[in-house]
Amino acid sequence: TYSSCGGDSTGSVCKCDASTGNKCQCNKVENGNYCDSSKHEICDYTGDKPKCIVSDCTEDLVRDGCLIKRCNKTSKTTYWENVDCSNTKIEFAKDGKSETMCKPYYSATCLNGQCVVQAVGDVSNVGCGYCSMGTDNIIKYHDDCDSRKS
Known part of the structure; x- marks a missing residue:
């Protein structure tokens, strides 16, 4: 399966409802950026631009206010971490x-x-x-x- 990476992170190109017989159907948008889960790719939204990365985790890495989702490579699960502001210049x-x-x-x-x-x-x-x-x-x-x- 492919998931959209970049652009509107809330939007999805996949549809899973009664009109698709409750099976997920995904349409690729032209010039879209997609991550391929069969290659263990997830989308990393935590940097300046969203990008596909190969990861042991299956959830996209996102930011939510002052929290950043990170991947624990050992447990293969994601966890939330506070944004680090220690390098901010005063x-x-x-x-x-x-x-x-x-x-x-x-x-x-x-x-x-x-x-x-x-x-x-x-x-x-x-x-x-x-x-x-x-x-x-x-x-x-x-x-x-x-x-x-x-």
């Missing part, structure tokens, strides 16, 4: 103090399937200033010492 203003002051207050996390940089903790009260992230995603420390003195 940028600070190159001013000699922003990284030192603000680094403990920001981390990369997964939100709606994307790795994003978020504030953790109170960024409005750092030293005697505050940290903020601009629209360019660069984090800057703002020294507010003079105005905070009574």
Whole structure:
């Protein structure tokens, strides 16, 4: 059997209902990308573009929000894994103090399937200033010492 790989991952070129005598009938769409299960191919949707891969698992590898389906080669079953955001770059203003002051207050996390940089903790009260992230995603420390003195 062939399964569609790419394009609309929710759509199927196979039909299994009363009109087909409850037997699955699959039609190949021209220029479609198909995986051949007789060659142990499944579709991997977890990268930039869907692609057929040879696998011991029989289920397609998909993403669902911040989870990725992986194949356990030993048990030949799939399992869910959290998206890894540890390599997400967190940028600070190159001013000699922003990284030192603000680094403990920001981390990369997964939100709606994307790795994003978020504030953790109170960024409005750092030293005697505050940290903020601009629209360019660069984090800057703002020294507010003079105005905070009574």
